[in-house]
Amino acid sequence: MNIIRSKQELRVAIEKFRTTHPGQVIGFVPTMGYLHSGHLSLIRAARQETDCVIVSLFVNPTQFGPTEDFQTYPRNEERDSRLCRQENADILFIPPLSDMYSATHSTTVHVKNLTRHLCGKFRPGHFDGVATIVLKLFNLIDPDISYFGQKDGQQCIVLQKMAKDLDLRTQIKIMPTVREPDGLAMSSRNVNLDPVSRQKAPLIYKVLLNAASQFQAGELKVKTIVNEARRILESDPAFKVQYLECRSLDNLSAMTTINRPCIIAVAAFLGGVRLIDNIILKSRDHV
Numbered sequence: 001m002n003i004i005r006s007k008q009e010l011r012v013a014i015e016k017f018r019t020t021h022p023g024q025v026i027g028f029v030p031t032m033g034y035l036h037s038g039h040l041s042l043i044r045a046a047r048q049e050t051d052c053v054i055v056s057l058f059v060n061p062t063q064f065g066p067t068e069d070f071q072t073y074p075r076n077e078e079r080d081s082r083l084c085r086q087e088n089a090d091i092l093f094i095p096p097l098s099d100m101y102s103a104t105h106s107t108t109v110h111v112k113n114l115t116r117h118l119c120g121k122f123r124p125g126h127f128d129g130v131a132t133i134v135l136k137l138f139n140l141i142d143p144d145i146s147y148f149g150q151k152d153g154q155q156c157i158v159l160q161k162m163a164k165d166l167d168l169r170t171q172i173k174i175m176p177t178v179r180e181p182d183g184l185a186m187s188s189r190n191v192n193l194d195p196v197s198r199q200k201a202p203l204i205y206k207v208l209l210n211a212a213s214q215f216q217a218g219e220l221k222v223k224t225i226v227n228e229a230r231r232i233l234e235s236d237p238a239f240k241v242q243y244l245e246c247r248s249l250d251n252l253s254a255m256t257t258i259n260r261p262c263i264i265a266v267a268a269f270l271g272g273v274r275l276i277d278n279i280i281l282k283s284r285d286h287v
């Protein structure tokens, strides 16, 4: 595995791969590092489906708000490199901040409407930061297929819209959320949970599963399903729920009745750590 630390070197390596391996497929997995099995599932999918696997590791400051956890975001480059090597990635791209953002960087990608809801409402500018860095990485790498995790459900929808609107060549593949045995969605931030919070955290997924079974049992009223989920989660005051909403999967519009595919998404603080998760409801199995 080749560890590359500059845009220039990355461009040269990709050009070389393209000329020496014509017609072969480049797979790309963007990450902020501190890799866990969720990230590794994306890398494995890329390894299976593509000929050259590029992983990026960059904690992107522009997607963090001024009071958010950019400084304390967990980092461990050595371990991440080892894991990428074990997964047979071809290139690990670790650019320095100054290479990704010059001192005079002035351009932002903004995906309208979709970013007003859910996380976008509580993290102003977050998705601008995400879309901007992902587009920059797409431009540098020009991947055939890029891999993202369903855990960041709104991010997937926003990036798919950006790719469509801006005629990007890459195919975007969304991989299922990888969970701990107790159901907690894997996240680099989980390491910041104190032991009591860690033990409580799986309740988030439990309320989502409960919402899904209500739907399977025939409940179609969004209010009933969402209120019940929120009630259970807030019955433990350790959870400070930011949002718990059901929105249409295609454009994140609000719904009163589940009459089309939807996402139930939740964000909650637990012991000072912000956790997100979601579940998708498509159709009732027995209908």
Ligand code: AMP
Residues within 6 Å of the ligand: 030, 031, 032, 033, 037, 038, 039, 041, 042, 147, 148, 149, 150, 151, 152, 175, 176, 177, 178, 179, 185, 186, 187, 188
């Ligand atoms: P991050 O390093 O948090 O920016 O995540 C990098 C990529 O890994 C994103 O596409 C995430 O959606 C994905 N990812 C993070 N956690 C998980 C998970 N538990 N399961 C699947 N994919 C994940």
